[in-house]
Amino acid sequence: MSQKSKKRSAASSPVRLTSKGKMERMQEFLCIVPAIVLLIVTNYYPLLNLFHISFTDYNLLKANYKYVGVKNWQWLWTNLTSGGSILNAFIVTLIYTVGHMVLLIVGGFLLALLFNRMSRAFSFMRALVFMPKYIAASSAAIVFLWLFNTEYGYVNYIVRSIGGSNIGWLSQKTMAMITLIIITSWHGVGYDMMIFLSAMRGISKDYYEAAMIDGASRLDCVFHITIPLLAPTTVFLVVTQFIGSMKVFQSVDVLTGGGPSGATDVIVNNIYKLAFNDFRIDRAATVSILFFVVLLVLTRLTVKWTDRSVNYDA
Amino acid sequence: MTKRILALLFAVLMVCSLTACTGGSSGAPTAQGDPLPAASGDVQSSNAAPDASQYEVTQPITIQFWHSLANETKAAAMAQIAEDFNRSQDLITVETGYMGSYSAIEEQFMAAMTAKSGVPALCVINYPKVPNYATNGVAEPLGPYMEAFGFETDDFVEGFMEPLYVDGELYSLPFAPTFSALYFNQDIADELELEIPKTWEDMKVWSKTIYEATGKPGYCLEVDSANQLNFVLLNTGADPLGDGTVSGLDDERLKAWVKDFKEQCDAGYMLALAGKESTATQNNAFMNGEIMAVQQSSSIIPEFVENSKVAVTATMPFIIETGYCTTAGATMFIPAVNDQNTKNAAWQFMQYLYNVKAKEWVIASGNYPLRKSLAEDPEVINAIFDKWPPYRDLLPQMDRVVAKNPTPYYESAMNVICNYITEIMTEGSDFDSTWARMKEETDNVLAGN
Numbered sequence: 001m002s003q004k005s006k007k008r009s010a011a012s013s014p015v016r017l018t019s020k021g022k023m024e025r026m027q028e029f030l031c032i033v034p035a036i037v038l039l040i041v042t043n044y045y046p047l048l049n050l051f052h053i054s055f056t057d058y059n060l061l062k063a064n065y066k067y068v069g070v071k072n073w074q075w076l077w078t079n080l081t082s083g084g085s086i087l088n089a090f091i092v093t094l095i096y097t098v099g100h101m102v103l104l105i106v107g108g109f110l111l112a113l114l115f116n117r118m119s120r121a122f123s124f125m126r127a128l129v130f131m132p133k134y135i136a137a138s139s140a141a142i143v144f145l146w147l148f149n150t151e152y153g154y155v156n157y158i159v160r161s162i163g164g165s166n167i168g169w170l171s172q173k174t175m176a177m178i179t180l181i182i183i184t185s186w187h188g189v190g191y192d193m194m195i196f197l198s199a200m201r202g203i204s205k206d207y208y209e210a211a212m213i214d215g216a217s218r219l220d221c222v223f224h225i226t227i228p229l230l231a232p233t234t235v236f237l238v239v240t241q242f243i244g245s246m247k248v249f250q251s252v253d254v255l256t257g258g259g260p261s262g263a264t265d266v267i268v269n270n271i272y273k274l275a276f277n278d279f280r281i282d283r284a285a286t287v288s289i290l291f292f293v294v295l296l297v298l299t300r301l302t303v304k305w306t307d308r309s310v311n312y313d314a
Numbered sequence: 315m316t317k318r319i320l321a322l323l324f325a326v327l328m329v330c331s332l333t334a335c336t337g338g339s340s341g342a343p344t345a346q347g348d349p350l351p352a353a354s355g356d357v358q359s360s361n362a363a364p365d366a367s368q369y370e371v372t373q374p375i376t377i378q379f380w381h382s383l384a385n386e387t388k389a390a391a392m393a394q395i396a397e398d399f400n401r402s403q404d405l406i407t408v409e410t411g412y413m414g415s416y417s418a419i420e421e422q423f424m425a426a427m428t429a430k431s432g433v434p435a436l437c438v439i440n441y442p443k444v445p446n447y448a449t450n451g452v453a454e455p456l457g458p459y460m461e462a463f464g465f466e467t468d469d470f471v472e473g474f475m476e477p478l479y480v481d482g483e484l485y486s487l488p489f490a491p492t493f494s495a496l497y498f499n500q501d502i503a504d505e506l507e508l509e510i511p512k513t514w515e516d517m518k519v520w521s522k523t524i525y526e527a528t529g530k531p532g533y534c535l536e537v538d539s540a541n542q543l544n545f546v547l548l549n550t551g552a553d554p555l556g557d558g559t560v561s562g563l564d565d566e567r568l569k570a571w572v573k574d575f576k577e578q579c580d581a582g583y584m585l586a587l588a589g590k591e592s593t594a595t596q597n598n599a600f601m602n603g604e605i606m607a608v609q610q611s612s613s614i615i616p617e618f619v620e621n622s623k624v625a626v627t628a629t630m631p632f633i634i635e636t637g638y639c640t641t642a643g644a645t646m647f648i649p650a651v652n653d654q655n656t657k658n659a660a661w662q663f664m665q666y667l668y669n670v671k672a673k674e675w676v677i678a679s680g681n682y683p684l685r686k687s688l689a690e691d692p693e694v695i696n697a698i699f700d701k702w703p704p705y706r707d708l709l710p711q712m713d714r715v716v717a718k719n720p721t722p723y724y725e726s727a728m729n730v731i732c733n734y735i736t737e738i739m740t741e742g743s744d745f746d747s748t749w750a751r752m753k754e755e756t757d758n759v760l761a762g763n
Contacts, residue, residue, distance in 0.1 A: 063451065261741070
C-alpha cells in the first residue's frame with residue numbers, strides 16, 4: 001500500500017471514541033462555548049441583523065418599522081448606477097486605500113531596511129518612528145488640523161517663508177486626499193516598520209554572506225534576497241492594512257468631515273452620515289452589507305493572488 | 315457526524331438569536347402592528363378644552379434635562395434655576411446635565427430612544443431638527459399644555475417662535491436662539507472713512523476699497539456652512555430650497571449672486587472659506603483685523619466683544635436692502651415617548667423657566683432676550699445691550715428674523731448645495747455644469763430619495 005493511500009484510508013476511517021473520550025471532547029467544547037457565544041453576539045448576530053434591517057424602513061426617529069422588501073437595495077442600485085454619493089464613496093475609499101498602503105508598506109520596508117542595525121542611535125530612531133502609534137488617531141488629527149490650517153497653520157507659514165503662497169491642504173479636493181494619506185501614513189508606518197524588522201531579523205545571514213562571496217552588491221541582496229524572503233510578511237501586511245485602510249473613519253471625521261465637496265467622503269463616513277445625520281438606519285445597513293461583501297471579495301482576491309506568488313518555504 | 319451535529323447546532327443558535335431579537339417590543343423599535351406599550355395615564359385626545367388637572371404631577375418624580383451648555387457659567391446658571399425650581403415645590407426634582415454639542419446630544423438621545431431607556435424628560439435640539447422631530451412624533455405637541463395653563467407666547471420674538479410650529483402645532487420653545495448677523499470692523503471704517511454697508515453693492519465698494527488700501531479682504535463667508543450660506547442666498551430674494559419639495563436653484567438671482575461673489579473672491583476683495591476649521595479661522599482673522607467683515611451667528615457677539623482687537627459693529631445680513639435672516643440655535647422640547655407624569659413634570663419646569671426665570675436665564679446665557687418685554691427691562695439692557703453693544707445694533711432689526719424653510723430635509727439639502735458651491739468657489743469648476751448637478755442632487759434630496 002502506498003503512503004498516500006495509507007494516509008487516505010486512515011483519514012476516512014472514523015475514530016471510535018470511548019465514553020471517556022466523548023466526555024473529554026464535550027468538556028473541550030464547553031470551554032470554547034463562551035468565546036463562540038461572544039463571537040456570535042458581537043459579530044454574526046449584528047451582521048445578520050443588518051441584513052434584516054436592510055429590508056425594513058428602520059428610522060431612528062420612528063417608533064415602529066415595517067418591511068419594505070428590496071426598496072433600500074433599489075435605492076442603492078440607483079445611487080451606484082447614477083454616480084451618486086455611495087459610488088463616489090467607494091471610489092474615494094479605494095483611492096485612499098491604494099495611496100495609504102503604498103506609503104505604509106514601501107515606507108515601512110525602507111525604514112526597516114534603514115534601521116536594521118543594533119545600535120543605540122538606531123534603537124532610538126526606531127522608537128521615534130513607532131511612537132505615533134501610541135497616539136489616538138483622532139487626537140493626532142486635531143493637531144494636524146491646525147498645523148495644516150490654510151490661513152494660520154504652521155506648515156503654510158513655512159511655505160510662505162520660503163516664498164510660496166498658502167496651500168489649501170485640507171480645503172482643496174486633491175490636496176485634502178493627499179494630506180489625509182500623509183497624516184494617516186505617518187500614524188501607521190511605524191507598525192509596518194516593526195513587522196518588517198522582525199521578519200528581517202529572521203533571515204539567515206548565510207544568504208547574504210553567500211551572495212557577497214559571489215560578488216553581489218548590497219542592492220542585489222535587497223532585491224534578490226531580502227524582498228523575496230519577506231514575501232510572506234508583505235502578504236500579511238498587505239491583507240491587514242488593506243482591510244484597515246478600507247475602514248478608515250476617525251481621521252476623516254476630524255480632519256475633513258468627508259469634504260471638501262466629498263473629496264474624502266469614504267464609505268464608513270457615508271454610512272455614519274446615513275445613520276446619525278439622516279437617521280436612515282435602513283440605508284446605512286444596506287450600504288454596510290455591500291461594503292462587507294466588497295471587502296470580503298477584495299480580500300479574498302488579494303490573498304489568492306499573493307498566495308500564488310509567495311514562497312513560504314524559505 | 316459530530317462535526318455535522320455541531321454545525322447544525324451553530325446554525326440553529328444563530329437563527330434563534332436572530333428571530334428572538336426581531337419584532338420584539340423591548341430594546342428596539344417594533345414592527346408595524348406591534349404598537350408601543352401605552353404609557354400609564356396617557357391623556358386621551360378630545361375636542362374639549364384641556365383641563366389643567368390632566369397635566370398636573372401626581373407622584374414624586376425625578377426628571378433629567380439634557381442641555382448643550384458647554385460654557386461652565388451658563389451650565390451653572392441652569393443648574394441653579396433647576397435647584398430653585400426643586401425648592402419651590404415638593405413633587406418634582408429636576409437634574410440638569412451637559413451632554414455635549416448638538417450632534418452629540420442628538421446621538422445620545424437617539425440611543426436612549428432606540429433602547430427605550432434613559433430618555434430625558436426635557437432635551438435641547440437645534441432649530442433645523444424640529445420639523446423632523448415633529449413629523450415623526452418624537453416631540454410632544456405643546457398646544458394642550460399651553461392652553462390648559464394659559465401659557466401665552468405673544469411676548470416671544472416672532473422670528474424665534476415661527477420655526478417651531480409644524481402644521482399649526484407648536485412642538486418646542488426657544489432655549490438659546492441665535493440668528494445670523496454681519497460684523498464689521500469699525501476701526502477700519504473710521505480710518506478709511508467708509509460707511510457701514512447696507513446693500514450688496516455697498517459691500518462690494520467696501521471690500522474693494524479696503525483691499526486696495528490694506529491688501530486684506532473686506533468680507534469673508536464660510537461657503538461650506540449650511541446656515542451661513544442659506545442666510546446669504548435667501549437674501550437674494552430667492553430660496554435655494556424652493557417650496558421644500560423642489561429646489562429654487564433655477565432662480566437667476568441665486569446664480570447671479572454666486573457668480574458675482576466668485577468674481578469678488580478671484581479679485582481678492584472677498585474671501586470664501588471652507589473646511590472643518592473655517593469658523594475658527596474666520597473668527598480669529600476678524601478679531602485680529604485680518605478680515606474686515608464676516609457673517610456669523612449672534613452667539614459669537616460676547617466673544618467678539620471680549621476678545622476682538624478691533625471695534626465691532628453689527629447689522630442684519632443683506633444682499634438686497636430688505637434682507638432678512640433666519641433663526642438657529644437651541645430649542646427645548648419634551649420627548650413624546652415618556653409617560654404622562656414625566657411629561658407633566660417636564661412642562662412644569664418649562665413653565666417655571668419661561669415665566670418665572672426668563673430674565674435670569676437671559677442675563678446668565680448672554681443670548682438675545684426671548685421675550686420682547688425683556689428687551690426693555692433695565693437690568694437686561696445693562697446685562698446684555700450695554701455689556702455687548704453689537705446686540706444693541708441689532709435690536710431695531712429684530713423684525714427681520716424669520717423662520718427657515720420648514721422642509722425636514724433642510725440639513726441634507728443645504729449640505730449638497732454647500733458642497734457644490736464650495737467646488738465652484740475653490741476648485742474653479744465650470745459654473746453651469748456644476749450648478750446643474752447641484753440642482754439635480756438637491757431636488758433628489760428634497761424628494762426624499
